[in-house]
Amino acid sequence: MDNGEGQYERPDNAAILQRRYGVTVGRTPGLAAGRVVLNPHAFLKGWLVTFGIWALSTLLFCIASEIIGPNSGAVTVWGFTMMVSLVVALLVAAPLALVLGLLLRRVLNQWLHAVAFAVVFAGLAAATTVLVLPGTGSTLPLILAAVVGISAGVGRASIIRNVNP
Numbered sequence: 001m002d003n004g005e006g007q008y009e010r011p012d013n014a015a016i017l018q019r020r021y022g023v024t025v026g027r028t029p030g031l032a033a034g035r036v037v038l039n040p041h042a043f044l045k046g047w048l049v050t051f052g053i054w055a056l057s058t059l060l061f062c063i064a065s066e067i068i069g070p071n072s073g074a075v076t077v078w079g080f081t082m083m084v085s086l087v088v089a090l091l092v093a094a095p096l097a098l099v100l101g102l103l104l105r106r107v108l109n110q111w112l113h114a115v116a117f118a119v120v121f122a123g124l125a126a127a128t129t130v131l132v133l134p135g136t137g138s139t140l141p142l143i144l145a146a147v148v149g150i151s152a153g154v155g156r157a158s159i160i161r162n163v164n165p
Contacts, residue, residue: 035105036113042162047097050155051089055082057147093121097152110160117156122149 038046058081065074100120104113126145133140 036101036108036110036163037105038101038159038162042159043098043101045162046155046159047089047094049158050093050151051086053151053154054085054089054147057151058082058085061147093152096121096124097156110163111157114153114157114160118149118153121152122146125149 059078062074062078062081065072097117100117101113104116107113107116122145125148126141129136129141129144
């Protein structure tokens with residue numbers, strides 16, 4: 001490139017990338033716009049991973065309950081629990097996840113998204129359990145909060161690579 005004085009100088013890679021492709025060096029690929037955008041397939045994948053972890057966790061708790069107390073009937077209630085969970089996941093959790101994702105668009109660190117999903121959904125699960133079942137003590141809300149928080153956090157972490165520019 002001619003620098004205007006008849007001498008030629010070689011531009012650095014950052015200038016070439018900026019001029020040719022509009023890429024700013026130092027940003028994570030796919031996040032050049034400065035915000036996180038997920039496509040519908042990524043959202044569906046995250047929802048399926050989250051609900052799958054929830055379903056597997058509750059099934060394991062029901063099996064453990066059945067082993068500890070053979071007449072508990074926990075496994076027979078599991079199917080009904082999954083139907084109710086599916087309705088709650090579709091009507092409450094999915095819209096809440098969309099809103100939370102929109103609120104976190106400007107946060108480029110994807111692991112902060114996963115932590116935020118875990119904390120928000122765990123807190124909501126604990127609060128809902130305490131409000132709906134007030135006489136259960138503190139153990140059930142904490143267990144449900146842990147399972148819901150882990151499910152939501154892992155579900156969000158599963159789509160970290162699905163970020164679109």
